[in-house]
Amino acid sequence: SSGSDLPPHQEIGMPSLSPTMTEGNIARWLKKEGDKVAPGEVLCEVETDKATVEMECMEEGYLAKIVKAEGSKEIQVGEVIAITVEDEEDIGKFKDYTPSSTADAAPTKAEPTPAPPKEEKVKQPSSPPEPKASKPSTPPTGDRVFASPLARKLAEDNNVPLSDIEGTGPEGRIVKADIDEYLASSGKGATAKPSKSTDSKAPALDYVDIPHSQIRKVTASRLAFSKQTIPHYYLTVDTCVDKLMALRSQLNSFKEASGGKRISVNDLVVKAAALALRKVPQCNSSWTDDYIRQFKNVNINVAVQTENGLYVPVVKDADRKGLSTIGEEVRLLAQKAKENSLKPEDYEGGTFTVSNLGGPFGIKQFCAVVNPPQAAILAVGSAEKRVVPGNGPDQFNFASYMPVTLSCDHRVVDGAIGAEWLKAFKGYIENPKSMLL
């Protein structure tokens, strides 16, 4: 602890950088131990309850010791986070320094005098001392009795001491009904305790707080940004996948014969989407404040859920790649995502996204959130066998349908254009051989 043998130094406490801040996290240190610091320079970045704020240094000197390392969380306001000294030679003497456990909020105390913390914590001016014994569960805030103005008036008029009454209003506030009840009960006889001993404390919840991972933060902020700024609308269409399935099993039998990996429905969907984007390039665009950028490349992101979070690696130039290449790339990227080894070039530069919850999870149909700055995202549901009315009475056929939903940024893609795209997509899915053309 800070013995008196230490040279003069300043203890820098966690600053209160917002009026409601009680604790903070250290996001980043901009100075290292031993660095020279001058007034106005940024020491570190502090995450308050509201924002990340730069904490400025006020003294000239040297940063001798960082007590709370980068990433430290929930540091109480006033808790020592660092030590500065005036003389460079003194830096070394704080190597093994641990702050004295004084949690009292008084940083930059120059003298290390271990004087007992004299300052009294802001004492609430106490109201007249009432015997407290009779109030078992008034809410925790000090001596103040919370009551509505009407209740106060009523209590005053009837000479009822507020401290004898247990509030049933919001947060234990005394309301008119409580006074009425008290008057009624005390009128009837003796001091019948209020019968309902309402336990103001709800049974404690059992929970665990999971800290945000980086990917969670990014996902959260980008999706919130998307939903808040992009005017979404959704178009759903059913696509008959009988021919697609037939083609797939045909192709897979070739693949098996040659020892290749099988082609999935999703690979076909990616290919069809890429070709549809060629046909309707308006959907292959990005909104900016000044112009709409229409891309000549068709790079399709594929959403992959992993244990670490949601990744969307990209298949570049999907319109110009064959199904085996697409299949191979998607498999590889998904593998990399699971191993958390995606490189920036593996997920950057996408122009359109496909999310498939149908195949792996059996989700019938859903609406995805546009992946900014892209203009559209395709949500693929699960294929389902249906009965389709035939030509004559009592005639019917079976067919498999896969519903897909396109979410569009209306600033870029108008409804009819989105519909145009879906028509093209449906065309490729329902007549998969046309993809060869």
Add this chain to the structure above:
Amino acid sequence: TIETSLPFTAHLCDPPSRSVESSSQELLDFFRTMALMRRMEIAADSLYKAKLIRGFCHLYDGQEAVAIGMEAAITKKDAIITAYRDHCIFLGRGGSLHEVFSELMGRQAGCSKGKGGSMHFYKKESSFYGGHGIVGAQVPLGCGIAFAQKYNKEEAVTFALYGDGAANQGQLFEALNISALWDLPAILVCENNHYGMGTAEWRAAKSPSYYKRGDYVPGLKVDGMDAFAVKQACKFAKQHALEKGPIILEMDTYRYHGHSMSDPGSTYRTRDEISGVRQERDPIERIKKLVLSHDLATEKELKDMEKEIRKEVDDAIAKAKDCPMPEPSELFTNVYVKGFGTESFGPDRKEVKASLP
């Protein structure tokens, strides 16, 4: 004799000479007081961040030369009235550190009995008519003080300070108009620190030449980072006000802190700008250089002086912390003028109530 580093720019008047008389004692005093002000404001910053000062708090660091230069040119009979950035003006008027920190932390020993807080410092016995919380409202009040001074033939003047943000308020022009009509000894001092609350000067003011804003009233633009330029200008302005009526002084200065404690001060300007001003225009460094170049003290002596000041400030804080908070009944005093039979009370009429004598 010291030459001011920048010439004065005048509007409707002849600027004063650039050479300022001084003494070695004055130079050292300037250094000491300004360093004390700086240290005091930095201590206030720490106290605020430790939640020992609550509510509003506006710091003066960077602008010390204005307070000190003005004080050097006038007497305690001359009145000063300012806005909420008032700690250092109060100190300049002869207030003590103990009063400052007690007031900031809401203790009985504060200059406003701990009931005013950061924005409401007063020292009537040395004609300091306060920090005022309402932007710009102190200027008409200051003109009223000047009226009283003229009426009572006191041969004194009033300095009404306001910021570049408040300079755009209508009431300033109304007060200036009547002051000019009646030739009141009012000096409007615009402390132009170039930023209002979260806003740069150029976003808020069509014409940033505040010294010319008086139109029919003369004005003078002063380097507000140079204590001697401020001193010379205030001397000149006092003379002018006594003889001819109101005048506007624009002090070109800079605040290192944000507007208030809730403004980090780095969103509307770059850190490079702040550190540039610190390096090139800092008012204390300027005096320090003068002291050193005239061999009035050694670097070591100045360092020791700073250490002494730090101790002085720390002691004042410790003393202020020991001081009790005001009594609850104080809530109801100093609200109405005594003797009118009024009664003040809180929401519960029985518990806390005070009848005024």
